[in-house]
Amino acid sequence: MKAVFKFCCTSKDGEEKEEKGEEIVKKKTTEEEKEMARTISFITGPQLLSLKRLPTIAVVDVRDDERSYDGHISGSLHYASDTFSQDIPKLLHEVKGKETLVFHCALSQVRGPSCARRLANYLEESKEDVGIKNIMVLECGFNGWEASGRPVCRCANAPCKESESA
Ligand SMILES: [Zn+2]
Numbered sequence: 001m002k003a004v005f006k007f008c009c010t011s012k013d014g015e016e017k018e019e020k021g022e023e024i025v026k027k028k029t030t031e032e033e034k035e036m037a038r039t040i041s042f043i044t045g046p047q048l049l050s051l052k053r054l055p056t057i058a059v060v061d062v063r064d065d066e067r068s069y070d071g072h073i074s075g076s077l078h079y080a081s082d083t084f085s086q087d088i089p090k091l092l093h094e095v096k097g098k099e100t101l102v103f104h105c106a107l108s109q110v111r112g113p114s115c116a117r118r119l120a121n122y123l124e125e126s127k128e129d130v131g132i133k134n135i136m137v138l139e140c141g142f143n144g145w146e147a148s149g150r151p152v153c154r155c156a157n158a159p160c161k162e163s164e165s166a
Contacts, residue, residue, distance in 0.1 A: 039120040040113065043102055043136045045145050048073075056099040060091070062115040063105045063142065073104070073145060074153035074162040081111035088122050092130050094159070100134040108141035 043051070051057055052075065059076040061067055067078055077094060079087050095101060101119070105111035116135050123132065138145065146152050153162045 039124075040116045040135050040137060042139050044139050045148055045150055048102055048138055048145075049150055051100075052102075054100075056097070057102065058095045058098040058100070059102045059104070059138075060095075060115070061105075061142070062103055062111050064111075066106060066142075068156075070106075070142065071146070071152040071154040072160060073142065074151055075160050077159040079115070081105065081115055084115045085118055088119060091119070092132075095130075095132070097131065099131060100136060101132060102136045102138050104138035104141045104145070106141050106143050108137050108139060108144075112137050112141055 048059070052059060052073075059073050061072055061076045061078045062081040062084055063070075063078075064080045064082055067080075072078070077091070079091055101116075103112045103116040103119075105115075116137050120135050123130065140147075153160055155162060
């Protein structure tokens, strides 16, 4: 399984934390992999770059403090992983009308997939039709996005109001 989670990511400060978390992901694979495969898919940076102009897509950054000093994907919402579960109702209110939610953290190995799964489980349990059709995770996360030269916004707004920024 290791190769699946290691392929193209550029590690920065978040590396140690994410490496430890990788162990958690590996232990969960048996029963949860099926669940995740059914409801959550991955999207690459180039795919997201072309899709994110659509009005029906929302990017959800679940990094914690790093967002404030590392910049962020323009137009992204911020729901820190620490408090994600309790903020799900607020998130659903904020993304009304969106069909696709793309989650990411620094590397999208631990916090991003975990929050995406928490949302998928929440929707499954609530049976509420909120119009969300796709729950996705950005491959390699923010660090991969930034390392390949894609636009990073450094504004201090939450949510970010920029639609495109260099
Ligand atoms: Zn911004």
